[in-house]
Amino acid sequence: MTAETTTVSEQLKARALELGFSAAGIARVEPLEARKHYEAWLAAGYHGGMGWLANEKHRARRADIRRIHPMIESVVSVALSHEPHAAPERDARLGRIARYARGGDYHRVMRDLLRAFEATLCELLPGARPLWYADTGAILERGWAERAGLGWIGKHSGLLSSAIGSWFVLGEVLVDRVLDPDSPLAREHCGTCRRCIDACPTQAIVAPYQVDARRCISYLTIELRGPIPRELRALMGDWIFGCDICQDVCPWNRFAPPAREARLHARALAGWTLARFLHLDEVTFFELFAGSPIRRTGRAAFLRNVCVALGNRGAAGAVADLTHILTHEREALVRGHAAWALGEIARRTPANDARHGVALAALERAHDDADSFVRDEANVARSAFHEMLR
Numbered sequence: 001m002t003a004e005t006t007t008v009s010e011q012l013k014a015r016a017l018e019l020g021f022s023a024a025g026i027a028r029v030e031p032l033e034a035r036k037h038y039e040a041w042l043a044a045g046y047h048g049g050m051g052w053l054a055n056e057k058h059r060a061r062r063a064d065i066r067r068i069h070p071m072i073e074s075v076v077s078v079a080l081s082h083e084p085h086a087a088p089e090r091d092a093r094l095g096r097i098a099r100y101a102r103g104g105d106y107h108r109v110m111r112d113l114l115r116a117f118e119a120t121l122c123e124l125l126p127g128a129r130p131l132w133y134a135d136t137g138a139i140l141e142r143g144w145a146e147r148a149g150l151g152w153i154g155k156h157s158g159l160l161s162s163a164i165g166s167w168f169v170l171g172e173v174l175v176d177r178v179l180d181p182d183s184p185l186a187r188e189h190c191g192t193c194r195r196c197i198d199a200c201p202t203q204a205i206v207a208p209y210q211v212d213a214r215r216c217i218s219y220l221t222i223e224l225r226g227p228i229p230r231e232l233r234a235l236m237g238d239w240i241f242g243c244d245i246c247q248d249v250c251p252w253n254r255f256a257p258p259a260r261e262a263r264l265h266a267r268a269l270a271g272w273t274l275a276r277f278l279h280l281d282e283v284t285f286f287e288l289f290a291g292s293p294i295r296r297t298g299r300a301a302f303l304r305n306v307c308v309a310l311g312n313r314g315a316a317g318a319v320a321d322l323t324h325i326l327t328h329e330r331e332a333l334v335r336g337h338a339a340w341a342l343g344e345i346a347r348r349t350p351a352n353d354a355r356h357g358v359a360l361a362a363l364e365r366a367h368d369d370a371d372s373f374v375r376d377e378a379n380v381a382r383s384a385f386h387e388m389l390r
Contacts, residue, residue: 008124009180012076015120019113020260022081022164025148028181029072034143034153035063041210048214050223061138068138069131071176077141077148078117079159080110082264084167084256086248090266091238095274095309098218098242099167101293102266108291109263110134110171118173131174141170149182152189155208156196156246162189165256166247189252196246201235205246217243221305222297227336227373228308230380234344238274238309240302241294267292275318277306278325278338300331307334311341314348319355323362326378332371339366339374343381346388360385 016024114132151161197205204215213219285299325338342359366378
């Protein structure tokens with residue numbers, strides 16, 4: 001390594017921090033141990049319905065990053081902190097949304113910052129042909145960040161940093177130049193702690209460093225397109241997009257800094273409530289969540305999540321909204337989960353509540369629904385009502 005190269009490496013990392021990133025590190029391109037863990041994770045079927053992760057082309061790229069950029073010599077990994085603070089009043093009004101998704105879409109923020117960083121890199125390394133990624137490519141992001149010294153892989157399988165916790169997202173710049181690499185941490189710092197494992201309500205962390213996505217609330221509320229397994233719904237609480245539980249309990253997040261980027265600050269969504277979300281039509285959904293990661297779920301899956309949250313809250317005040325959905329909603333996915341929610345509310349509401357009659361009548365009508373999923377859910381919910389009325 002020449003002194004000039006070392007200087008460029010330090011200048012690049014300093015520039016990343018100036019732009020607004022919370023941390024930056026450089027890794028030399030060599031085989032990652034993380035690829036073995038990834039293949040084992042796929043072999044166990046823990047990726048669930050995310051079939052693209054097992055795609056042969058994607059797997060080959062994750063195994064050998066030079067399939068993306070044949071001339072790559074270094075990977076610059078960056079971390080961008082988002083808001084770390086809880087917002088209980090907001091959660092009570094809207095349902096719980098993962099911290100990273102409460103503000104603007106981090107992909108856009110990361111894209112803008114990486115483009116600015118790329119410009120600096122090209123100034124310092126004339127002729128370089130970098131490629132940047134913001135959670136958009138077949139890259140083992142956490143593996144490269146760990147190699148670059150940004151942190152270690154925690155027992156919840158996310159990246160942890162003793163300096164900034166884990167309330168951040170990752171990005172990468174692939175560089176066709178040899179840069180001075182940072183050293184990975186000598187060891188991880190979770191020790192005997194297992195708070196994340198014990199706190200997960202769906203037991204998705206099946207063993208230290210192993211997450212079964214099929215049980216993970218983030219997967220269930222974002223990636224899953226069909227019905228949420230009935231046995232997991234009651235364990236999901238009132239999360240309507242993502243989940244932060246394993247990070248909430250992590251002691252290292254005591255050191256998490258606030259978001260420096262204003263676009264990542266939480267949006268108020270003034271005037272909206274969890275029950276009011278049920279009245280979103282397609283146009284309003286995309287308008288309300290314009291520039292938000294929540295758009296990714298699509299309206300039907302989002303309303304599915306809202307129904308589950310209302311059922312788990314036992315929100316008797318939402319019975320009229322849910323019965324309206326069960327009767328008038330065009331999407332069977334939403335109607336079925338509305339029926340389930342009505343059954344859950346019945347279990348949590350006194351038998352003499354006048355709203356039970358309205359809900360039961362809607363469930364009886366659902367016996368003739370054209371969709372078998374809705375009919376099955378309505379039958380289960382009716383049973384809950386009859387048990388409660390005995």
